[in-house]
Amino acid sequence: MVNVIIVFPKIEEAKSIKNLLIRNGISVTKVCTTGAQAAQAADACDDGVIICGYKFLDMMYSDLENYIPKYFDMIVLSSKKNYEEVRDSGVVCLSMPIKSMDFVNTVSLTIENLLWERKKRKSRPKERTEEEKKVIKAAKLKLMHDFEYDEQDAHRYLQKKSMDNGINIVEMAYMILDNSDCF
Structure with missing residues (x-):
């Protein structure tokens, strides 16, 4: 209305x-x-x-x-x-x-x-806060270091895992930062 x-x-x-x-x-x-x-x-x-x-x-x-x-x-x-x-x-x-x-x-x-x-x-997708951007970037850096991905592959991996688990990308980034040996 x-x-x-x-x-x-x-x-x-x-x-x-x-x-x-x-x-x-x-x-x-x-x-x-x-x-x-x-x-x-x-x-x-x-x-x-x-x-x-x-x-x-x-x-x-x-x-x-x-x-x-x-x-x-x-x-x-x-x-x-x-x-x-x-x-x-x-x-x-x-x-x-x-x-x-x-x-x-x-x-x-x-x-x-x-x-x-x-x-x-x-x-429209909501704008991410600076903290959320930092968490995503840190998760990508961790993936790049642990699995020798480039940034694009790390981002794709992060997106795919978040979609597979039905959670948003920020939550997945937190999970990756907390314990990357599960991924």
Whole structure:
């Protein structure tokens, strides 16, 4: 599920948009009237979409954009006079008035993009810590010394053993360093 936060200075406007989205199968996480409330709600989430107006009681959309986490997208509903400014800032902007289905389709597309980015982010291999890199390097050096492997062969051996035993390469490196006579 993607978090959807709605921010408008008038609670009636925010609730109206919330109801429109819910009727079209999009769940809404939070409805806010200030940018501070929205920033706080966004901090509690990993990613999501903020749907907002141009100006709130305490800040403008551009201020809010600076306070939200980097994996949040923003859709600004703005009057025609502010449309160019918002669009030029790189934020998705929809000019009011807008047809409800165009709005819902834009939100749905933004959510699909976020889900795709989340999947892509999670599929990336995590970066190893310096300690983990040192352990792997030490295990390879030990294999190179004990079995006269070159570095590439030592790495391949380490990978194969970790896959054969169903453990990650760092754990296998620790095992090799602890007792290499078993390997």
